[in-house]
Amino acid sequence: MKLRILILLCLGMSFSALDIAQTADPIAGTWELNLAKSKFIPGPAPKSETRIYEVNGDKIKLTIKGIDAAGKPTAVQSSYVYDGKDYPITGSPDADMLALRRVDTDTVTGEVKRAGKVAQTVRRVVSKDGKVLTITFKGTNAKGQAVDDFTVYDRR
Numbered sequence: 001m002k003l004r005i006l007i008l009l010c011l012g013m014s015f016s017a018l019d020i021a022q023t024a025d026p027i028a029g030t031w032e033l034n035l036a037k038s039k040f041i042p043g044p045a046p047k048s049e050t051r052i053y054e055v056n057g058d059k060i061k062l063t064i065k066g067i068d069a070a071g072k073p074t075a076v077q078s079s080y081v082y083d084g085k086d087y088p089i090t091g092s093p094d095a096d097m098l099a100l101r102r103v104d105t106d107t108v109t110g111e112v113k114r115a116g117k118v119a120q121t122v123r124r125v126v127s128k129d130g131k132v133l134t135i136t137f138k139g140t141n142a143k144g145q146a147v148d149d150f151t152v153y154d155r156r
Contacts, residue, residue, distance in 0.1 A: 024055070025053075025055045025060065026105065026106055026126040026130050027053045027055070027060070027108075027124070027126055027133070028053055028054070028055040029052075029053060029155055029156070030050060030051070030052050030155070030156040031050065031051040031052075031053070031133050031153035031154065031155060031156065032048075032049075032050055032153060032154050032156050033046070033048060033049040033050070033051075033066070033151060033152075033153055034152045034153060034154050035048075037152035038149075038150060038151045038152050039149065039150045040149050040151075041146070041147065041148040041149060042141075042145045042146065042147070043069075044069035045069060046066050046067060046068050046069060046074070047066070047067040047068065047069065047071065048066050048067045049064060049065070049066035049067075049074075050064070050065050050066060050156075051063070051064050051133075051153060052064075052065075058081050058082070059079060059080070059081055060079065060080055060081070060082075061077075061078075061079045062076075062077065062078045062079070062080070063075075063076075063077050064076040064077070064091075074091065075091045076089060076090065076091040076092045077089070077090050077091060078090070078098050080098055080099075080100060082100050082101055082102040082108060083101070084099050084100070084101045084110075085099060086098070086099050086113065087099070089112070092112075093141075093142045094112065094114060094119060094120070094141045094142045094147075095112035095113060095114050095119055095120070096113065096114055096115070097112070097113040097114075097116075098110065098111075098112055098113070099111050099113070100122075100124075106125055106126045106127070106128065107123070107124070107125050107126075108123075108124045108125075109121070109122065109123050109124075110122050112137070112139070114142065118139065119139050119140055119141070119142075120137045120138060120139030120140065120141075120147055121137070121138050121139060122135060122136065122137050123135070123136045130155065131154065131155050132152065132153070132154060132155070133152070133153040133154075133155070134150070134151065134152050134153075135149075135151045135153070136149065136150050136151075137149040137151075
């Protein structure tokens with residue numbers, strides 16, 4: 001991303017605002033859980049969930065709000081950078097830290113941790129058209145149950 005602009009500058013080539021916009025993180029924005037396309041193992045699925053990703057330079061602020069299967073409101077927050085280092089998560093019963101790395105423009109992988117140990121691995125992919133977000137979680141939850149979630153979100 002930044003390398004592309006640097007190479008263009010070094011080669012004396014010009015670039016447009018469109019080139020710069022293409023380097024922006026496609027995760028930025030608001031995403032609504034599509035329950036019909038998602039699966040939650042062990043379950044049960046939440047009634048609703050909205051993810052808001054705010055991007056400021058290399059920093060990402062994630063706010064997740066929803067209604068759990070029992071009808072109670074949920075709220076999770078984290079701010080992080082794609083550098084593989086641990087960043088705190090608040091409001092999650094399953095994790096207290098998050099560490100992510102960018103694979104490519106649309107893909108991020110990482111780990112969610114609980115009490116200093118990896119609890120789940122995560123893979124997040126934004127579709128090429130920027131309209132669909134998929135996130136997979138594999139590992140265990142706070143109850144020690146196996147987790148194998150495949151979640152699909154639509155851009156709002």
